[in-house]
Amino acid sequence: MKNKSFLLLIFLTFTLSHQAEAQLFKRKKKKTNVSGFVIEEAPDLEKQEKQLQRRLVNPIRKTINRFNFSIEKGVGYFSYRNPLTDVSVIRDPRGDLLYIVPLDEEQGLTTPINAFDNWFTDLTPIGIERIDDDSHIVRTDTSSFTYNNNGRINPLTFRFSLSLKKLDKGHYERTKEKIYLDDDMIRIGGGIGFGSLKFRNPASTQDVSDLLRGYTLPETKLSTTKLFGSLSYNLYTLGDYSIHADVLGGVWKVKAKQVNKEVVNYDPFFNIGVMFQMKFSKYFKGYIRPSFEMRSYTVSNDLVNIQHKFSVFSIDLGLLFKYPIYPRNKYKADQVQMEHIFNNKIYRGRPFYRKQNPRFGQNRIRRKPNG
The missing domain is CATH 2.40.160.20 (Porin)
Structure with a gap:
């Protein structure tokens, strides 16, 4: 009788312990593509990498870059x-005066005549009461007239x-x-x-x-x-x-x-x-x-x-x-030429105008020792 009671006690103890472990396993179990059971959640490596980058790289420098x-x-x-259209170009040989007038005004149909001798930076009017008979006149409606320069x-x-x-x-x-x-x-x-x-x-x-x-x-x-x-x-x-x-x-x-x-x-x-x-x-x-x-x-x-x-x-x-993402290390004993981590920050080992990450020994920069 005593042996039966003892065996029953052992059976109950094993059953309760198994149920407790099952409850704990359900709380920890995650979905996975790997067959079998996963006891612990796998770390999020991408998230950890982003957190590391934020800690090592100044976000302001990264934005300015x-x-x-x-x-x-x-x-x-x-x-x-300087192509001229809808005007007549006139030169008075006596006064050696070159000017332009709107088309048909060279025929003296209007008085006074609207004439301009500066059409490059302004439209400067000049007083012309009549056009002399010996003036040289070219109408731009009858010929393609363009002034050229360089x-x-x-x-x-x-x-x-x-x-x-x-x-x-x-x-x-x-x-x-x-x-x-x-x-x-x-x-x-x-x-x-x-x-x-x-x-x-x-x-x-x-x-x-x-x-x-x-x-x-x-x-x-x-x-x-x-x-x-x-x-x-x-x-x-x-x-x-x-x-x-x-x-x-x-x-x-x-x-x-x-x-x-x-x-x-x-x-x-x-x-x-x-x-x-x-x-x-x-x-x-x-x-x-x-x-x-x-x-x-x-x-x-x-x-x-x-x-x-x-x-x-x-x-x-x-x-x-x-603007460089990574600053240069002010600690002069640090002569690493590659981009490297120092005191939880990333530094560049070269001036901004030199290539980064050269092979070891190429164009080595020797800094003056403290003293």
Whole structure:
């Protein structure tokens, strides 16, 4: 009897213990693709990696790094065209005076005659009571009449842009994970540019009449400013070299002192260029940018409308800077050249203008010891 009671006690104890363990196992059990039982929850490695990155990388520096600052200095050549329409061009040989009048006014049908001798930067009226019989007259409705000139320009441009990175397609095809390279795929930005249009000849010439000769320019140098938006697209990358299609567009104007802004209206300008870029480091790049630009303005009032067109070809040398994601370690004994972790922070071991992560021993930087 005693043995039966003892066996019953052991059976009850085993049953209660098994039920308690089963309840504990249910609380810990998670769904898994692996056959069998999982006692502990697997750590979320992706979450841990993000937390580590947030702790090691300054988020402000990471955000600023997406932006670029560029400075460009160039040399260029421009051709100038001044097509005249709906006017008559007249030269009085006695006073050697060149001026324009609206069509049909050269016939003396109106008194006084509306004549202008400056249609380049203003519409300056001059007093003409009658047109002399020996004056040379060309009507622009009977012949294509254009004054031509050329000159040079030395542009200076400052630009800010936002980078959209290039996707690592090979890694994505293998793992379906989106990893972005250091190379920019697209840059969207804008900036400001300066440059003086310096005419080579003090007088614009035409091919219609030798008797009319040239038109002496009131200004041979026009100081200009432009504001623009820009879009750059990475066409091709090979190692440290890349080719970008670069398009600018915006507004421009001549210095207010040089023109009568009451009668001058500016058309938007467009600039198309190709940027041949070399990467010195992740944060510093250089490039050469040949480009073609078209800009124009009109001088008009109720009587005449005169257009001035510029076609500009220039070659710019540019430098592009990025704010580094990782700072340099101020501890001089740390001479690691690669990006590395030190005191729970990531540092770069090279100046911003040198390549990062070189092989050991290449272009080693020797810092001066403390003393």
